[in-house]
Amino acid sequence: MYCTKNITDDLYWIGGNDRRLALFENIFPVPNGVSYNAYVLLDEKTVLLDTVDKAVGEQFFENLTHVLGERDLDYVIINHMEPDHCAMLKEVIFRYPKVQVVCNAKTADIIKQFFKIETDALIVKENDTLCTGKHTFTFLMAPMVHWPEVMVTYDTTDKVLYSADAFGTFGAINGNLFADEVDFETKWLDDARRYYTNIVGKYGAQVQALLKKASKVDIEMICPLHGPVWRTNIGWFVEKYQKWSTYEPEDQGVMIAYASIYGNTENAANVLASRLADKGLKNIAMYDVSVTHPSVVVSEAFRASHLVFASPTYNGGIFPNMETVLLDLKAHNLQKRTVAFMQNGTWAATSGRQMNEMISGMKEMTVLEPAITIKSALNDNQSEEIDAMVDAILDSMEL
Numbered sequence: 001m002y003c004t005k006n007i008t009d010d011l012y013w014i015g016g017n018d019r020r021l022a023l024f025e026n027i028f029p030v031p032n033g034v035s036y037n038a039y040v041l042l043d044e045k046t047v048l049l050d051t052v053d054k055a056v057g058e059q060f061f062e063n064l065t066h067v068l069g070e071r072d073l074d075y076v077i078i079n080h081m082e083p084d085h086c087a088m089l090k091e092v093i094f095r096y097p098k099v100q101v102v103c104n105a106k107t108a109d110i111i112k113q114f115f116k117i118e119t120d121a122l123i124v125k126e127n128d129t130l131c132t133g134k135h136t137f138t139f140l141m142a143p144m145v146h147w148p149e150v151m152v153t154y155d156t157t158d159k160v161l162y163s164a165d166a167f168g169t170f171g172a173i174n175g176n177l178f179a180d181e182v183d184f185e186t187k188w189l190d191d192a193r194r195y196y197t198n199i200v201g202k203y204g205a206q207v208q209a210l211l212k213k214a215s216k217v218d219i220e221m222i223c224p225l226h227g228p229v230w231r232t233n234i235g236w237f238v239e240k241y242q243k244w245s246t247y248e249p250e251d252q253g254v255m256i257a258y259a260s261i262y263g264n265t266e267n268a269a270n271v272l273a274s275r276l277a278d279k280g281l282k283n284i285a286m287y288d289v290s291v292t293h294p295s296v297v298v299s300e301a302f303r304a305s306h307l308v309f310a311s312p313t314y315n316g317g318i319f320p321n322m323e324t325v326l327l328d329l330k331a332h333n334l335q336k337r338t339v340a341f342m343q344n345g346t347w348a349a350t351s352g353r354q355m356n357e358m359i360s361g362m363k364e365m366t367v368l369e370p371a372i373t374i375k376s377a378l379n380d381n382q383s384e385e386i387d388a389m390v391d392a393i394l395d396s397m398e399l
């Protein structure tokens with residue numbers, strides 16, 4: 001049966017949810033599932049905004065057919081040509097042969113690459129408009145707010161921003177389509193941050209460019225391609241994007257990421273955390289990088305102001321899972337953090353120096369010296385060293 005949501009009088013959500021998917025993009029765990037959002041506007045002309053992933057293709061067509069009723073489909077606007085949104089485009093064109101594809105030139109090329117079809121698309125550029133009756137759309141290019149062809153579409157009539165992957169989040173829509181119908185800050189924010197940082201985190205400058213454009217238009221609703229629709233408290237979420245895209249920490253706080261084979265580096269990480277807490281620090285986050293998925297550690301590193309990395313030396317290098325995390329942080333362009341290291345080794349501890357080299361290659365990182373060196377297991381006489389690291393962390397915090 002169709003499963004659609006009315007957004008306004010003439011606007012409908014016709015997407016679908018996947019709660020079976022283990023790994024989004026075959027890399028990111030999605031324990032809360034994921035939604036693929038597509039929208040239909042019933043104006044004098046009918047307009048479909050994006051399609052969905054093939055996993056929910058059948059539901060999507062049932063929804064589309066239901067919402068259109070007896071009407072034909074006049075336009076399909078493609079904001080993002082990634083297959084999790086446009087897998088159904090070829091089938092849409094096949095089922096509605098009179099439909100006019102509306103996209104930019106880059107998207108038209110990518111349509112050809114994926115589908116090997118020619119579309120007589122209406123090619124739009126920055127600030128071009130399309131009137132569909134009561135509604136007029138303006139197109140704003142948003143290159144690299146995930147992919148180079150990305151654009152966002154602004155409905156000037158109802159002040160709705162169709163934001164492509166921007167303002168999206170992991171997590172299936174559990175009946176409540178609107179962000180104000182769920183406890184977003186408690187239940188969704190971690191997934192939203194993990195989505196942003198891992199998917200578009202690298203492209204902060206491009207997200208800034210989009211935020212600048214968006215700030216010039218009056219937005220009453222944001223319809224992203226994943227996760228809830230925003231119609232209240234939009235400024236709160238935009239502020240999060242402002243922080244994430246400028247790599248400013250969200251919280252003054254510590255995230256400790258450690259690796260450990262036999263438990264001694266883990267012990268040192270626990271001692272450090274415990275003493276930070278003794279000095280009053282709250283909400284300390286700790287992750288074993290062999291247990292927690294790197295996407296969570298990346299997300300948490302974007303959140304916290306202070307990061308501690310603790311790793312055994314492993315075949316003359318950094319423990320592999322820790323190296324993966326650090327490479328991931330560099331790949332996502334993390335900046336502006338204060339960082340401390342703990343290294344462990346039984347015969348020649350070098351992981352601290354190597355972790356330092358990796359982090360120092362990133363922008364505006366402050367390294368707290370000295371690193372703590374553990375020779376196999378922490379020694380009671382290293383108590384002062386731990387306290388010195390605790391003080392260095394707390395002294396450099398804006399509390």
Ligand SMILES: Cc1cc2nc3c(=O)[nH]c(=O)nc-3n(C[C@H](O)[C@H](O)[C@H](O)COP(=O)(O)O)c2cc1C
Binds near residue numbers: 259262313344
């Ligand atoms: C495969 C392997 C390679 C290792 N390579 C080194 C090394 O290159 N240098 C070193 O000092 N210790 C090396 N070690 C030893 C560990 O780094 C050391 O025992 C450390 O104390 C382990 O910390 P943990 O108790 O947190 O696991 C290696 C251990 C393993 C299992």
